[in-house]
Amino acid sequence: MRIPTCLFTAVLSVLFAAVSSGADVALRDVIDQEIRSVWQHEELTPPGPADDAAFLRRVYLDLIGIIPSYEETLAFLNDQTKDKRARLIDRLLAHPRFGVHQADVWDLVLFGRIPASNEARTRDGFKRWLVQQFNDNVPYDQWARAILKAEGNTVDQGAPMYLVQYERNPEAATIAITQTFLGVQLQCAQCHDHPFDHWKQTDFYGMAAFLVRLRAVSVGKKGRETKWVVAEHSSGEIMFTGPAADQEPGKKGKPIPPRFLDGSELVEPPLPKDFKEPRNFPSGKMPPKPRFSRKNKLAEWITARDNPYFAKAVANRIWGQFFGRGLVHPVDNLSQNNPSPFSGLLQKTADALRKHNFDLKWYIRELCNTQTYQLACAGPVTEAKPRWFERARVRPLSAEELLESWRLATGYDNVARRAGKKQPDGRFYGVTWGYMLRFFGQPDNGVGDFQGGLSEHLYLNNGELSQLITRESGGLYDAILKSTDPWSKRVERLFLSILNRYPTPAEQKKFVSFLTADDRQSDRLADAIWVLMTCSEFRFNH
C-alpha cells in the first residue's frame, strides 16, 4: 500500500515541480497543491469545503474579529454569485475593523496580557499606530523596523512602546525580539550553551549587547497618556561571566561586543577621546541621540530583505493565526532541530511574501482564498489544530471578539443608538472589561490554545450576560418577541443573528417547543438567547 502511494507522490511532486517552476502560479494554488500532496502521502481524506455559513463566520472573525450581523449573514447566504467568497475576503480586508482586529492579535504577540513592565500597561498610542499600519497596509518590514528603531514617543508616534517595556532588561529584550521577529529561540543560551541547537552563550550576549544601552525616559503627558521615548547611551557593555552554574558572587565578567546572529560583528566607530557620557537622562527633557546607535543597526539587520529568518518568521506566524499551527510549529521556533514536513512550503511562502515586499494584505488574501483554509470543520480528527491541516482548526474567541460579537448579536449597540444615547468611550463596554480579561484573556499567543476552566462558566452562568441581552427596542430580544411571524421563522432569526446560520429542522423544532411551552415566553426567550451565546459553537471559531 505504501509503495504505490510513494510512487504516486513522487509523480505528483514531479508534476508539481513542473507547475511551480512556471512563472506566475498564485501562492494560494501553490499552497493547496503542496498540502494536497501531503494528504495523499499520509493517506488522509479531508472533509469537503465548509458551507457558506461556516466560511462566513470563520472569515469574519479571522479578518475583522467580529461575527457578521443578521443582515450581513442573510445577504451572503442569499448571494448566488460564484465568486462571492473571494469578494467577501476583499471587502473584509478593506474594512476599517481589519486593522483593529489584526492590531489586537499582534499587540498580544508583542506585549501579552501582562507586558514586561508597568510602563506598557496602557499603550493606546501604540495600538492606534498599529491599527494604522494594518489599515494602510504598510509593508511588514517597515513597521517592524519602526518598532525596533523606536523613534519618537509612545503617544504621538506609538511604536517605541515595545522597547520601553524592556528598559534596563536587555536579556528579556533579546529573548523576546529573536523569538518574535526571527523565530529563533535563544533563551536557553542565556545561562548555558544551547543543549541541542548551535547557539552559544556568546551568541545570546552578542545580541543583548545591541540592547544594553537603552533607557526609557518620560518626556511629558498628553491627556492621561505618558509620553515615553527610548533613549540610548553611547557607551556601556553587556558583561559575560560564563555559565550560570559557575557563577560566584562578585564575579565581574568580560564585555561582549555586539554580534549579529549570523556571526558577523558590528563595526563601531570609536568614541571621541573627550566624550563624556551623561549619567542619566532627566525626565521631561528629550534625550540626546547617541553618537552611534547599536539599536538601529540591529533593527536594520533584523528587517533586511536578506535576513535568513525574518520573512519566514512572519510568514509562519500569520499562517499559524489562520491555520491554528505554524507550517513549522510552534510558530516561533524555526530551528533546524524542529523539522517539519512543511518547511519547504514555508520557504516558498516566505519567498513569495518577500517578493511582494512584505504586503500582509496580499498574503492574508492568498491564505483565506486557499481551499485548505476553506475546509469544513468536520471529520474524525479531535485535535483542535490538526497536524496536517486536514480540517479547519478550532480556536477560542478572544475576550475582544467575544464581547463585541455578543453585543452585535443581541443588538446592544443598536438599542443605544436608537435611544440617542452616547456610546461609552472605547470598545469594551456593556459588561465589566476586567472580568472579560480575567475569564477570557488567555490564551494570548496568537494561535489560540484553549483550556477549559470553571471560572469562565461561572461568569457565563451567573455573571453579567443578562446586561447584554437587552430587552429594549432595537435589540434582538425585542424584535423576536414583538414579531408576528410564526415561531419557526423567529427561531430562524435567532440562529442567523447569533450563530450566523439557519437552524436544522431538529433545532427549529426544539427551540419552538422550548419557547412556546408555557406562558413565560419572555423568560424563555432570554434563556434561548443565553444558550446560543454561551454554547461551544459560539465560543469557538471553527
Added chain:
Amino acid sequence: MKKFCTPIEHVSRRAFLKGTFGTVTGGLLMNWGGLWHAAENVKNERKHCILLWMNGGVSQFETFDMKPGRPTGGLFRPIQTNVTGIQICELMPNIARQMDKLAVIRSMHTSQIDHPGGIHLMHTGYAATANIRYPEIGAIMAKYLGKEESDLPDFIKISSQGNSGAGYLGPKYQPFNLDHSGNLPPFSLSRLDPQDELRRHELRQFVEGEFAKKHKVETARMHQEAYEGVRRLQRAKAVFDIEDEWEKYRDRYGDSKFGKRCLLARRLIESGVAFVEVGQSSYDTHADNFTGHKGLLPPMEQAWAALLVDLEERGLLQSTLVVWMGEIGRTPRINNRSGRDHYVRAWSTALAGAGIKGGQVYGATDKDGIDVKDNPVTEGDFFATIYKAVGINPKKEHYQGIRPIPIAPFGSKVVDELLRS
C-alpha cells in the same frame, strides 16, 4: 495493607448520583445538598496538601528557633514540646503538644527578601522573571493530585496571597479564591430558580449535543466538561457553609477567623479537594514585633494544632501534607521600633502529615540565628521535598515553548531526612 470498604466505594460517585437522581433527560436537579457529602466521604490514598501561609513573614525567633539569653532572642521564653529535647516558643502551647507530628526546618536559606519577590518565590520555588509565568504550588498539586470529575475545584485559596496563579499551566488550574470569611468568589452562585436552571440547562445540552455530532473536536468537549463542572460545584457548594459544624468545632479550632478557615480547609480536603491554601495576615512586624506576634500566633497555632488533630482523627493526616510558612523570615537584630525586618539568610518553616517524618528539627542556625550552621535548605530543596512527600516527581519537566522547566528548580535536592521512608 488490607482495606475494608463500604459498598459505596465500589460505585463511582457520579454513577451513583446519576442512577439515583438523573431525570429522563439526563439533567440533574440542583441544590439538594447533603447527599453528595456522605458519598464523597471516602478515604483513599490520594494525596492532598494544605498550605498555611503566614503572610508578611512570620518570625523564626518567636516560633521555632528560639535564642534565649542572646541579644537577638527577644521577649519570649521557650517551652518544652511533646518531643524530648525540642523546645519552641511559649506562644505556641498547642503546637508544642503536636510536635511529634511536625518536622521543623530551622535552616531555610532563600533568595528573595522583599514581599512580592518572596511571595512569588515561596509559592512557585522560582524567582519571578519577565519571560516565564511560573505556576504556584497549588496549581501543580491540582494538576497532579486533582481528579477530573471532581465537584470542587482542586486549587482553593482562602484569604491568601500568591501572585502567579496557574502560570503556564493555564486557566484550568487557576485558583478558586475565597475571601477572608470563606465567601465564594464572584459569580459562584446561581440566582436562578433550580427548575428554571434545569430547563435552561436542558436546552443547552441539546445545542451542545447537536454541535458535538458534527464537531468531534476536543476543545468543545473540554468546554462542555467545564460547564458541567460548574453545575456540580453548585451542588457541592454546601461544603463551603461551615456554620453547622462550627458550633461543634469552635472550641477546638478557637473562635477566630483563621480557625474557621482551617475548619473549612479540612472540610474541603475531606471532600476530595487536592490543595487548599489558608492565609493569615499580617506578620510584617517592622515595628512592635513582639506585640504583633503575641496577637497573631495564639489563634493561628490553636487552629493549626486543631487541624492536625482533626485530620488525624479522620484518618486524613497520612494523606494530607500540611505546610506552614511565610515568604521570608525576620532579622536577628531588633530595630529601634521593637521590630524585626526582612531576613532570608536563616529562617524557619514546618511540615506535617503525608510523607513527613514528624517529631524532628532539621538544620540549625548559629547561636544568634544569623547564619545557617547545619544543613541549609534552599527554596528549591524545600519545594522538591514537598513534592516528593506527596508523590510528585520534582524533576518532572514542563515545556515552555522549547524550554524544559522542572517542577522544582534544576539542581534542587530532596531532603530525605524529612521524609518517612
